[in-house]
Amino acid sequence: MLxxxxxxxxxxxxxxxxxxxxxxxxxxxxxxxxxDADDLVQDVFIKVWKNMSKFRSDSSLYTWIYRIATNExxxxxxxxxxxxxxxxxxxxxxxxxxxxxxxxxDGDDIQxxxxxxxxxLPDKQRLVFNMKYFDEMKFSExxxxxxxxxxxxxxxxxxxxxxxxxxxxxx
Amino acid sequence: MxxxxxxxxxxxxxxxxxxxxxxxxELPTKIQEQITTPSQSSIFFDYKMQWIxxxxxxxxxxxxxxxxxxxxxxxxxDLLADISxxxxxxxxDYEDISTYEIAYVIDVETLLSEGEPNNYIDxxxxxxxxxxxxxxxxxxxxxxxxx
Numbered sequence: 001m002l003x004x005x006x007x008x009x010x011x012x013x014x015x016x017x018x019x020x021x022x023x024x025x026x027x028x029x030x031x032x033x034x035x036d037a038d039d040l041v042q043d044v045f046i047k048v049w050k051n052m053s054k055f056r057s058d059s060s061l062y063t064w065i066y067r068i069a070t071n072e073x074x075x076x077x078x079x080x081x082x083x084x085x086x087x088x089x090x091x092x093x094x095x096x097x098x099x100x101x102x103x104x105x106d107g108d109d110i111q112x113x114x115x116x117x118x119x120x121l122p123d124k125q126r127l128v129f130n131m132k133y134f135d136e137m138k139f140s141e142x143x144x145x146x147x148x149x150x151x152x153x154x155x156x157x158x159x160x161x162x163x164x165x166x167x168x169x170x171x
Numbered sequence: 172m173x174x175x176x177x178x179x180x181x182x183x184x185x186x187x188x189x190x191x192x193x194x195x196x197e198l199p200t201k202i203q204e205q206i207t208t209p210s211q212s213s214i215f216f217d218y219k220m221q222w223i224x225x226x227x228x229x230x231x232x233x234x235x236x237x238x239x240x241x242x243x244x245x246x247x248x249d250l251l252a253d254i255s256x257x258x259x260x261x262x263x264d265y266e267d268i269s270t271y272e273i274a275y276v277i278d279v280e281t282l283l284s285e286g287e288p289n290n291y292i293d294x295x296x297x298x299x300x301x302x303x304x305x306x307x308x309x310x311x312x313x314x315x316x317x318x
Contacts, residue, residue: 107187
């Protein structure tokens with residue numbers, strides 16, 4: 001363990017560089033907007049720094065950081081929904097508008113369509129889909145992060161896939 | 172018209188999200204600045220906690236002082252001790268307090284025990300002659316038969 005304060009900060013700097021992209025994309029796919037993702041990623045790493053003493057080696061460091069990032073995303077989206085009692089549809093609409101209008105989002109129609117379909121899913125189901133489909137994580141890894149059983153995760157993911165495919169096919 | 176089956180697993184997994192130039196190069200520095208610089212809110216919080224701590228200490232000291240050194244009860248007589256008799260008499264005359272009200276609050280036992288002995292006429296001690304007695308009886312029309 002690093003004892004000197006400067007060495008500690010230097011070491012933490014290396015840790016950030018190691019994990020920042022994976023954590024960023026995980027957050028970005030959930031909140032869509034870059035500025036929101038930027039704020040959340042910084043909050044995640046500050047929280048990790050402050051709570052480093054609480055890290056238990058029963059899980060990997062990356063899993064622990066990923067779990068913090070996941071909770072930050074879910075809390076952010078929950079607060080967004082509860083703010084001024086906006087209905088869920090408005091939040092979905094807001095995120096869809098960002099998919100269409102943001103200069104930091106550039107993809108073909110089918111990719112945008114997929115993202116819009118994902119926004120119709122509950123946050124936790126969307127989260128599981130992203131981790132499995134885009135990040136190609138194993139269900140056992142997702143289970144460790146979310147605290148949900150592998151069976152429930154498999155069911156959630158396959159239901160999400162079916163819902164999306166049905167919706168896109170009908171168009 | 173039959174729609175083609177859409178297979179999501181066959182879709183290329185491209186990332187439609189972009190980041191500004193140099194974003195990941197600058198992100199660690201931004202995070203490090205926040206870690207090493209105490210926030211304004213934490214400074215305010217520390218000052219506020221110091222203030223609360225001082226007030227709490229002062230309250231404890233005051234409480235202990237009152238607990239161990241309580242004030243003695245102030246008797247009404249203590250309050251009256253500083254007032255002169257003439258002021259009391261003037262007050263009684265001004266307020267027009269009835270003799271009933273005075274009698275109500277006066278402890279007769281105290282009045283009798285504390286009154287000046289010369290205020291009492293001890294007739295048993297009085298040495299009146301028979302002529303003087305007869306004069307009194309005549310004046311007040313007392314029947315001598317009582318005697």
